[in-house]
Amino acid sequence: xxxxxxxxxxxxxxxxxxxxxxxxxxxxxxxxxxxxxxxxxxxxxxxxxxxxxxxxxxxxxxxxxxxxxxxxxxxxxxxxxxxxxxxxxxxxxxxxxxxxxxxxxxxxxxxxxxxxxxxxxxxxxxxxxxxxxxxxxxxxxxxxxxxxxxxxxxxxxxxxxxxxxxxxxxxxxxxxxxxxxxxxxxxxxxxxxxxxxxxxxxxxxxxxxxxxxxxxxxxxxxxxxxxxxxxxxxxxxxxxxxxxxxxxxxxxxxxxxxxxxxxxxxxxxxxxxxxxxxxxxxxxxxxxxxxxxxxxxxxxxxxxxxxxxxxxxxxxxxxxxxxxxxxxxxxxxxxxxxxxxxxxxxxxxxxxxxxxxx
Amino acid sequence: xxxxxxxxxxxxxxxxxxxxxxxxxxxxxxxxxxxxxxxxxxxxxxxxxxxxxxxxxxxxxxxxxxxxxxxxxxxxxxxxxxxxxxxxxxxxxxxxxxxxxxxxxxxxxxxxxxxxxxxxxxxxxxxxxxxxxxxxxxxxxxxxxxxxxxxxxxxxxxxxxxxxxxxxxxxxxxxxxxxxxxxxxxxxxxxxxxxxxxxxxxxxxxxxxxxxxxxxxxxxxxxxxxxxxxxxxxxxxxxxxxxxxxxxxxxxxxxxxxxxxxxxxxxxxxxxxxxxxxxxxxxxxxxxxxxxx
Numbered sequence: 001x002x003x004x005x006x007x008x009x010x011x012x013x014x015x016x017x018x019x020x021x022x023x024x025x026x027x028x029x030x031x032x033x034x035x036x037x038x039x040x041x042x043x044x045x046x047x048x049x050x051x052x053x054x055x056x057x058x059x060x061x062x063x064x065x066x067x068x069x070x071x072x073x074x075x076x077x078x079x080x081x082x083x084x085x086x087x088x089x090x091x092x093x094x095x096x097x098x099x100x101x102x103x104x105x106x107x108x109x110x111x112x113x114x115x116x117x118x119x120x121x122x123x124x125x126x127x128x129x130x131x132x133x134x135x136x137x138x139x140x141x142x143x144x145x146x147x148x149x150x151x152x153x154x155x156x157x158x159x160x161x162x163x164x165x166x167x168x169x170x171x172x173x174x175x176x177x178x179x180x181x182x183x184x185x186x187x188x189x190x191x192x193x194x195x196x197x198x199x200x201x202x203x204x205x206x207x208x209x210x211x212x213x214x215x216x217x218x219x220x221x222x223x224x225x226x227x228x229x230x231x232x233x234x235x236x237x238x239x240x241x242x243x244x245x246x247x248x249x250x251x252x253x254x255x256x257x258x259x260x261x262x263x264x265x266x267x268x269x270x271x272x273x274x275x276x277x278x279x280x281x282x283x284x285x286x287x288x289x290x291x292x293x294x295x296x297x298x299x300x301x302x303x304x305x306x307x308x309x310x311x312x313x314x315x316x317x318x319x320x321x322x323x324x325x326x327x328x329x330x331x332x333x334x335x336x337x338x339x340x341x342x343x344x345x346x347x348x349x350x351x352x353x354x355x356x357x358x
Numbered sequence: 359x360x361x362x363x364x365x366x367x368x369x370x371x372x373x374x375x376x377x378x379x380x381x382x383x384x385x386x387x388x389x390x391x392x393x394x395x396x397x398x399x400x401x402x403x404x405x406x407x408x409x410x411x412x413x414x415x416x417x418x419x420x421x422x423x424x425x426x427x428x429x430x431x432x433x434x435x436x437x438x439x440x441x442x443x444x445x446x447x448x449x450x451x452x453x454x455x456x457x458x459x460x461x462x463x464x465x466x467x468x469x470x471x472x473x474x475x476x477x478x479x480x481x482x483x484x485x486x487x488x489x490x491x492x493x494x495x496x497x498x499x500x501x502x503x504x505x506x507x508x509x510x511x512x513x514x515x516x517x518x519x520x521x522x523x524x525x526x527x528x529x530x531x532x533x534x535x536x537x538x539x540x541x542x543x544x545x546x547x548x549x550x551x552x553x554x555x556x557x558x559x560x561x562x563x564x565x566x567x568x569x570x571x572x573x574x575x576x577x578x579x580x581x582x583x584x585x586x587x588x589x590x591x592x593x594x595x596x597x598x599x600x601x602x603x604x605x606x607x608x609x610x611x612x613x614x615x616x617x618x619x620x621x622x623x624x625x626x627x628x629x630x631x632x633x634x635x636x637x638x639x640x641x642x643x644x645x646x647x648x649x650x651x
Contacts, residue, residue: 002426004426004429004458007458008456011452011455011456012456015452019441019443019444022443168441168442169439169441172439172440172441172442173435173437173438173439174439174440174441175439176403176408176433176435176437176439177433177435177439177440177453177500177501178456179406179407179408180406180407180408180428180431180433180435181429181453181456181457182429182456183425344403344408344409346437
């Protein structure tokens with residue numbers, strides 16, 4: 001690899017990044033992803049706090065002795081009538097008044113049964129957790145979806161943009177001038193690199209925004225919990241996206257018109273979509289997660305998820321990353337061959353076998 | 359001097375170029391003519407390294423041309439193409455830099471070229487916003503951006519408005535005048551005839567004729583002469599060594615060798631006033647028809 005090859009790669013890379021930044025569609029979709037991630041963390045924080053801190057306001061008439069006032073914001077009143085008035089005015093959710101019942105009190109609500117209050121007053125058996133450190137199911141699901149969405153959104157956005165920029169050069173025929181100046185491989189390398197850098201930058205931005213949002217909303221414990229898996233996610237994405245980018249480029253080069261990009265990139269799209277769907281339906285299935293964490297396309301989601309769940313040994317992400325890296329090399333080599341052979345063949349769709357054979 | 363030697367190319371089973379060889383002299387405008395599908399574009403792509411030949415070599419001043427040498431070639435493909443959304447000046451600079459020109463030189467060359475091609479006011483516009491004629495000019499600028507050592511243009515005049523033709527013509531002549539070998543293809547034979555020092559004729563993937571235009575045209579047919587006099591030239595038929603080809607009152611076209619032609623001219627002057635007397639060289643289109651047959 002000589003210096004002119006590298007400088008050509010660098011020039012193409014910079015142009016790709018510039019073209020991406022100039023595109024309004026890209027800027028808007030990147031902003032939306034960022035806002036979505038931050039918003040879901042902030043909303044999650046607020047909801048979490050609300051359920052934890054909020055006590056239900058109740059009016060308690062004199063003569064009632066409550067077994068416990070846990071979870072209740074008690075306003076004492078002197079008479080039953082006064083307590084009921086507070087309910088009607090909406091100042092409290094329920095009134096607890098003396099009664100003839102065995103319990104010695106009754107709950108008065110306005111238009112539906114005040115279940116929060118009933119629950120607070122109920123006597124429940126003692127709960128013993130055998131695995132108190134395990135993560136709550138809802139949280140695991142949320143994290144699984146977050147990894148899935150961020151991976152899928154970034155891979156598709158940048159995969160499509162690389163596919164479009166490959167076909168743009170073919171459909172506008174500028175490719176012939178480019179090929180007379182630089183090797184096809186340099187062009188491909190620059191494109192993959194430029195788009196990978198942008199995708200990586202977006203992932204980093206999302207990770208940083210998520211970390212800041214977690215810290216600001218006081219969910220530091222989540223940050224400690226998510227930190228290592230987020231770092232591994234970024235690492236896997238950085239390597240794994242090159243694979244996806246090369247696949248998108250190699251499929252797109254088979255056609256010459258923007259209208260055909262969709263049909264020719266569908267198989268790659270499927271490859272990206274399968275891990276996304278799997279992680280949503282099987283986020284708590286250790287066998288599927290285990291397989292996913294070693295398959296190159298899904299490792300970027302599967303391995304960080306297992307790290308988050310604490311089910312991965314320390315060496316597993318390293319091994320999986322090596323697997324991904326090796327497959328990147330193979331795919332890039334085959335992809336470059338397809339790219340070189342199909343780049344000048346405009347007109348009808350080039351058959352894959354022909355493109356590989358040359 | 360650019361030399362193509364023994365270039366052969368197959369697409370699948372079909373042989374599209376067969377032992378193609380010719381030269382493009384330094385500082386000479388060389389026209390590359392042939393029908394559709396004769397192999398012009400394929401030859402040019404091989405010249406530029408965009409396609410690989412099955413056999414044969416391309417050399418510049420005796421040295422075989424490699425990829426790094428080709429970066430200093432300028433190329434205008436038949437299928438015009440630029441990035442539609444990229445601003446004009448930025449695009450020309452980018453292409454110059456892809457050819458290995460440093461940043462500052464690329465910027466300077468771009469400014470000069472845009473000036474020369476009357477595009478300065480559009481420097482910041484996206485290419486897609488330009489008129490078709492101006493887009494063609496940008497294409498010319500793109501081919502010349504890196505001050506190429508060899509210039510190859512595929513149908514540079516097709517689709518150009520008359521003003522753009524003149525501009526492109528001017529630029530080609532200037533480039534050739536700097537000692538750059540310039541090869542361009544065209545099926546507008548009148549343009550090639552008007553413009554070119556040398557001509558290469560290709561048909562069915564083989565070179566049928568190549569050389570200086572004058573020589574090719576002279577070789578194409580027996581020496582013929584045109585004579586226009588006041589009065590009648592019926593006497594011409596009786597001159598020894600003369601074959602009259604066309605005849606109309608005071609105008610005649612006849613074949614004869616140089617010496618006989620001079621005698622005829624003397625006779626004509628004796629007979630009356632000579633309006634014009636000139637050698638009649640076959641048109642390039644005649645040469646073309648002759649050699650591709």
